[in-house]
Amino acid sequence: MISIEIKPYLLNKKHVFRIAGGARTNTPILLVKLKYESYSGYGEASMPPLYGETIETAQAFIRTLDRSKLTSPLEIVTIVKYLDQHAPGNTAVKAAIDIALHDLLGKIMNVPLHQYFNLPKKELKTSKTIGIDSAEIIEKRVEEAASYHYLKIKLGGNNDSEIIKAVRNVSDKPLFIDANQGWTNKEEALDKIAWLKEENVIFIEQPMPKKSFADMEWLVARSTLPLIGDEGIQRLEDVKTASNFYHGINIKLMKSTGLHEAFSMANLAKSLNLKIMLGCMSETSCAIAAAAHLGAMADWVDLDGNLGVTNDPYQGHQVINGCIHLNDTNGIGLIDPNWNKIETYV
Incomplete structure (x- = not known):
């Protein structure tokens, strides 16, 4: 089975970011860590207000998942299909889990993801x-x-x-x-x-x-x-x-x-x-x-x-x-991610 850990995070911008629809100085993020056997995979949901997702909705999506469906990264096609059917929308938090699953897959297969x-x-x-x-x-x-x-x-x-x-x-x-x-x-x-x-x-x-x-x-x-x-x-x-x-x-x-x-x-x-x-x-x-x-x-x-x-x-x-x-690290390519040192910002 795959286990899930999450950390709410606020990603701060160096400068005020303005587009035709408004301006902001930060972005709500939900960091995700999946564990399977001895492997850890990392993903994230980035949720600019324009798209309607929030840290609260992302947490609720994960909280209501049927964990028995998260069997193995090798069943990724079945899992992402389940995620999409679980609730409409929520595309960023679905992406977070998908990215972490692919990170796990690359590590299990011992290849960078492009391979x-x-x-x-x-x-x-x-x-x-x-x-x-x-x-x-x-x-x-x-x-x-x-x-x-x-x-x-x-x-x-x-x-x-x-x-x-x-x-x-x-x-x-x-x-x-x-x-x-x-x-x-x-x-x-x-x-x-x-x-x-x-x-x-x-x-x-x-x-x-x-x-x-x-x-x-x-x-x-x-x-x-x-x-x-x-x-x-x-x-x-x-x-x-x-x-x-x-x-x-x-x-x-x-x-x-x-x-x-x-x-x-x-x-x-x-x-x-x-x-x-x-x-x-x-x-x-x-x-x-x-x-x-x-x-x-x-x-x-x-x-x-x-x-x-x-x-x-x-x-x-x-x-x-x-x-x-692109580096040659297996999975998505993060260098020595230290999950335990990441401080929750929200």
């Missing part, structure tokens, strides 16, 4: 995210991110042109743009896309509200830049119709219920000729380490959720000059 998925070890050029802020602060953040190959710029407020001007005052790096559903007029969105194409932008993530289906169909047929679904693409079912609204999808473990479904989403996206972006929330090195093992499947990588925090309890894959270097 379990039969994927090559690849150096991953992650973008560095710059939130919405004043021009002065944005210039400072961009200069701090000088070692990264790509910058991810948050737009969708009322100062998009000011933000891009500030970025271009100090950097000519290629940009990923994330509007976080902030553009509400399709014609204006199309005009912004044409403007941003001239600013060395690679793609636009979630330009319009996720339920603006007709507007997104109109926009995707006319856009001169790839449009990537994030809030509009949560799980495997969403991928089946994604090409009606987007040119690609952003896969995040906290949305997909973990690695098992994320891997299926990536395979389905490839079969449909959709581009793949691998993204994250504000996360510790645990969830980032797990997601990085799927990096070889991605066209673009945005796995910097552990780089802008002050109290990451773990150490995972190294980031050198903007590149994530």
Whole structure:
């Protein structure tokens, strides 16, 4: 049988994080440890308020599980199916258990997780995210991110042109743009896309509200830049119709219920000729380490959720000059996690 331990945690950000939908300085996290025989596996649920999960709901989900269903990591397909049927939603806490199960599997099989998925070890050029802020602060953040190959710029407020001007005052790096559903007029969105194409932008993530289906169909047929679904693409079912609204999808473990479904989403996206972006929330090195093992499947990588925090309890894959270097540790790749020394913050 598999046993579960949990620790509520508050992950603090180095800077105020602003997007079109609001601002915050921390993220509620539920850290999870699974034990099976002599092995320990680690996972986490990152729960930004936007998605409706809390430490309380995550704890309740785990508390009501039928522990007899948690037989062995080797039965992972059966277990994740049970988790999904246990209660609707709760995708982040499901991801936490899924990640820890995969960590156990890698350790039992004595392989880093990318080998379990039969994927090559690849150096991953992650973008560095710059939130919405004043021009002065944005210039400072961009200069701090000088070692990264790509910058991810948050737009969708009322100062998009000011933000891009500030970025271009100090950097000519290629940009990923994330509007976080902030553009509400399709014609204006199309005009912004044409403007941003001239600013060395690679793609636009979630330009319009996720339920603006007709507007997104109109926009995707006319856009001169790839449009990537994030809030509009949560799980495997969403991928089946994604090409009606987007040119690609952003896969995040906290949305997909973990690695098992994320891997299926990536395979389905490839079969449909959709581009793949691998993204994250504000996360510790645990969830980032797990997601990085799927990096070889991605066209673009945005796995910097552990780089802008002050109290990451773990150490995972190294980031050198903007590149994530997968280590050879079995499982997800955490280096000597010391569970007992992690202080509960909530």
